[in-house]
Amino acid sequence: MRSSFILLLACCLAFAQAGSWRQTQDYLTRDREVRPSWSHRHSDLWPCDVADYPEAYLLIHKVEKRLDRIEDEQLKSNIVAYVVSQLRQCKYGNEMDEHCVKRSIGYAMSFISRHKRQQMY
Structure with a gap:
């Protein structure tokens, strides 16, 4: 019974850590803009x-x-x-x-x- 509780606690901690890691990755990648190759940044035609x-x-x-x-x-x-x-x-x-x-x-x-x-x- 004790080992089941410890295993359950370890799994919960692992899931919590994975969720927080995912949120961190989403936050970091959101700030980096992925632009297609036909990006119009600094174009003379488009303001x-x-x-x-x-x-x-x-x-x-x-x-x-x-x-x-x-x-x-x-x-x-x-x-x-x-x-x-x-x-x-x-x-x-x-x-x-x-x-x-x-x-x-x-x-x-x-x-x-x-x-x-x-x-x-």
């Missing part, structure tokens, strides 16, 4: 106040792929200005709302398509 948020990368990446196929510099700058304004609307304090950014993808793609069509006529 830092929106490009430094990892939540914005998906939208920025999709827009850049579309911008590669556009030659008109004025249209490109209009698109970037529109996307930047959309991203700024998704900021709340020092955080960016990921769901807002994902909704903005559709708006940005629609904006690009509409302006490309207008340019054709």
Whole structure:
């Protein structure tokens, strides 16, 4: 009976230690930002106040792929200005709302398509 109690106590202590170690690791890795290879940090095209948020990368990446196929510099700058304004609307304090950014993808793609069509006529 005594050995069972000691074994149970040892297991409880081991689980408590493992849980606290996991929380420490989560805390340490949360501060390190893992950025994709297409990170837009310090880009001339995207201002830092929106490009430094990892939540914005998906939208920025999709827009850049579309911008590669556009030659008109004025249209490109209009698109970037529109996307930047959309991203700024998704900021709340020092955080960016990921769901807002994902909704903005559709708006940005629609904006690009509409302006490309207008340019054709």
